[in-house]
Amino acid sequence: MAPAVDLPRDGGGNLTLEEFAGKPVVLFFYPRDDTSGCTKEAVGFTEMAGAFDEAGVAVIGVSKDSITSHDKFRDKHALGVPLLSDENGDVCERYGVWKEKSMYGKTFMGIERSTFLIDSEGKIAKAWRKVKVPGHVEAVLEAAKVL
Numbered sequence: 001m002a003p004a005v006d007l008p009r010d011g012g013g014n015l016t017l018e019e020f021a022g023k024p025v026v027l028f029f030y031p032r033d034d035t036s037g038c039t040k041e042a043v044g045f046t047e048m049a050g051a052f053d054e055a056g057v058a059v060i061g062v063s064k065d066s067i068t069s070h071d072k073f074r075d076k077h078a079l080g081v082p083l084l085s086d087e088n089g090d091v092c093e094r095y096g097v098w099k100e101k102s103m104y105g106k107t108f109m110g111i112e113r114s115t116f117l118i119d120s121e122g123k124i125a126k127a128w129r130k131v132k133v134p135g136h137v138e139a140v141l142e143a144a145k146v147l
């Protein structure tokens with residue numbers, strides 16, 4: 001079963017997975033607002049939002065950035081998917097995406113870009129780890145269509 005999600009979202013209020021009971025959900029975790037890969041991924045999900053809607057699938061993004069950061073990111077890139085703030089990292093930990101990473105010889109903790117396709121019964125149907133952005137949104141949509 002997919003771990004519970006109840007987090008503040010861009011624009012105010014909270015969003016929970018329970019709100020989507022009976023409907024498949026794509027939950028994508030990304031490292032940081034307004035970085036190149038994260039922007040491409042969020043824009044890609046926004047551009048394909050109509051196709052996900054047609055398939056009856058909700059799409060939600062999660063990072064540890066603040067709501068203020070999410071609001072700026074959403075407005076700057078006209079994003080059309082909800083962005084949730086997991087500032088304390090509880091949800092990231094439960095989904096196993098908070099990992100040790102390395103860049104330029106330095107190690108640090110961060111979100112490993114990951115996507116989870118959750119079926120209408122709340123079970124993780126498919127997980128993508130260490131996601132590479134090119135072609136990813138399309139691959140998630142194809143998997144979502146067969147749920």
